[in-house]
Amino acid sequence: MSTPTPALHLRGIWKIFGEGANSFLKPSDTHPTDADLNRAGLIAAVRDANLDIQHGEIFVIMGLSGSGKSTLVRCMSRLIEPTAGEILFDGQNLLAISEKELIEMRRHKMGMVFQHFALLPHLSVLGNVAFPLEIQGVDRGAREQRARDMIELVGLSGREDYYPRELSGGQQQRVGIARSLAVEPEIWFLDEPFSALDPLIRREMQDEFLRLQGLLHKTIVFITHDFDEAIRLADRIAIMKDGAIIQTGAPEDLILNPATDYVAEFTRDVSRSKVLSARMVMRPVVPGEHLDETLAYSTKVQDLADRIVHTERQIGVIDDDGSIIGVVDRQSVLDVLVGNEPPRAD
């Protein structure tokens, strides 16, 4: 795989909370153990995180409560100063820039959406969405025009003059989203944006989010503790536990090749047919075999199942160029649905 400059590059990021955290890491560059930290009365919220986030991808960080997700994403925007490590934002060393440059960068290149919306209670919807432009000194007419556009984008037209407390949770988060998009950020951080919402609304908001990303193609860091949400949205997922990233990969990778029992535990209850695609379940072609029809390699198992399960058909799997790269049949689909290890198509 070729490696263009990642949008965000993290190397060896540590965040240790507690008194004397800064002096704690420096003397030895080795990794402190739990016992070391305990003795010093410190909490390692992020341990040695290494990540590359590519332009235009939806990168989901997933882990249970207290695993350090929020801390990690706040390190990425320097809301929290990492204890050690290196962060490159578009190749630029984020930790070395001055306070002023940081403010500029946040004003123009970063957007963030918060779990509890963080709307300003004293401003109307319009005022909230225009706020980031207001503090940049954009004049009233221009910023309100832009704000109206954003409000329309998230489907809240007509509510410009409402106050946050007059809106439902889902509507409030739409305002949060519109607000964070008003400055056209290059990178978009979302810290559990839908966790405070009811399940039905959450689903609706996920669809909305995917629709927006289809239009905007931002680089996205999305935090969640809900694995279903992660696989619905993610291009790639990083799983965190106790401050450490224990696996990074595409949703399918995590399901098929969990790095640890912990990851396997997460993926166990996931409906595999929704995640796995034809490519992952096909078997090699037997030369001279008869194929009834073909389908694209990215088709999800769930969508091809009813075409196969009650028949004896053999369906060819084709890649982007239209050449046949494998075959799916009843047996391979049943394996997935029942949870047997699917055949590997090497």
Added chain:
Amino acid sequence: MAARPGSPGPTQTPIWFWAIFAGLATLGIALLFSQDHAPYLSKYPRDWIIPLRFWISDAMYWLVKEFDLGLFTFKELTRSISWLLEWPLSIANNFLATGFTFSTEPGASVILPPAPWIAIVAIFGLLAFHLSGLRLAILVTGCFLYLAFFGQWHSAMITLSSIVIAVPLGVIIGFVLGITAYRHPLFEKWLTPILDLMQTVPVFAYLVPVLFLFGFGPVAAMIATMIYATPPMVRVTILSLRQVPEELLEYGNMAGCTRGQLLRKIQIPAARKSLMVGVNQVIMLSLNMVIIASMIGAGGLGFDVLSSLRRLAIGNGLEAGLAITLLAITLDRLSQAFTDRPQHSHSPQGRSVIGRYRLSLIVLVILSVSWFASRYFPALGVFPESLQITTSQFWDNLVKWINVNFFDQLEAIKTFVLINIMMPVKRFLLKTPWVIVVAVIGLIGYRLGHLRLAALGVALATFIAATGLWSKAMVTVYLCGVSVLFAAFIGVPIGILAAANSRINRITQVVIDTLQTLPSFVYLIPVVMLFRVGDFAAMLAVIAYSIAPAIRYTILGIQQVPVHLIEASSAMGCTRSQIRWRVQLPIALPQIMLGINQTIMMALSMLVITALVGTRDLGQEVYIALTKADTGRGIVAGIGVACIAIIADRFINQWSRKKKREFGLPV
């Protein structure tokens, strides 16, 4: 509840505590009967007294007379501060009360008369209507009409003009200090004990130094008012900035706010509601100071009350006192209405210039029209004396009548309580050897909070002894103690009733709210009317002034008892009175004790004022110091009162925290 290691469950007071206590009691009795052996244990010897008050007086003298800051002396500095403050104050005073002369010579002819009374009534009425509605407008207009009809207008405007300047200044200073403390923890660490002291040392104690530094007059009075009224604003500012949700701050940073933008556009607006609580406090405390401030030169209503009290002209005092109260109620309700005013929802964006300044325009129009009109109809400018009424004669007669017809009954009550309750307590406290009292304080402190608390209690109590204030302090403790006991015996049952019955609750809330808006001095008037001077009269005033928190916290404590506990007890078959006595009260007790603590604090601050009706305690000491302009004497006695307050406060808080933790209630 399973006892966790390290935090023992509810425990009985251990044997050793009672053993030592009994030992001390015996020792105390022994000392009493053998005073010749070790007299210094019973009475703090005169030779041991630390002449702290003289040191302080000398230091003050040096500060005022000799301290030189290089370019100018300290006194020049303070006098120029007064000069600076004089400006806004005299403009406000000219505008509201005396009119502008544009000349400093006394007796110069008035060029622009003060704002016509009709204009002030109209403006305040309109403001009330704008902020809240018709009801408040009627209340406010009514209050101001009282001032006009009862001949209080001029004095009230003098008072109002100092409030109008003192409050914004106090708010701004408190706000700036609060923000600085919020941003710099080290500064906060220094500031907190100073604030504690400012709020526990009685006002009288610092009137003298203020007098020395700033001279006699309205400016000095205003400075004293600000010293008294600002600390809560500082605390409220720190607290309300801390309460702004972390996420909002993070959002502000992510949006790229500078520090100033964060403060102006996020923190202050988000904290606005609680900041306004601080503003309201400043207003109320400033009004509370009105009478006291008149002792160092504030004129106005405070002066009227004070001089009538001194002349025992009850009727006049009552009317002026009522005027202060009405002013307090008006300003209180107005500031609350300002806080709670509905934010206009769906309001059109970008209001026109006229729309935005509409209110100020109206005010200007009213003022100029009425100024103009009052040239031709003077009755519109100055309320005509022929229309004024007074009820003072009626009150004086009433008092006379009561005293003629009920003298024996009132006297009987007074004597009964004095002889059977107050005197024994007083004698007990005065007789108990000081060493024993200090030791008991240490013992209780140790039981509650181990060495630190014990050391604090012993140190503060010893300070009182060492400055030669022991017996006066014991009189303070006795007066305070008896008053608080009465307040608790009256207040807690009322609270219990109110908690159980929503109608009683509503009535009680109104009564408490009113009680708390009354300036402390006002309580003296009816008491003096009926019982003249002395400990009993003082006690009644203290009870009336300090009872509100006992009621309020009792209601709160009982309402905070978790519902599931009450349901569980009913399910077990408890009767209603069993639930009340076995479940609600024990669990509410820590909260009730916090209320009692507040009652003690208020009682102590009131006690200083009751020195005016002739108590012989620390309050009197402070008051004498004030009349003799003796800085050291006043400050030392004031710190003595603060010591008592701090001991009571720390001990009760510690006890309450401990209990709450045992019950698993939020601390």
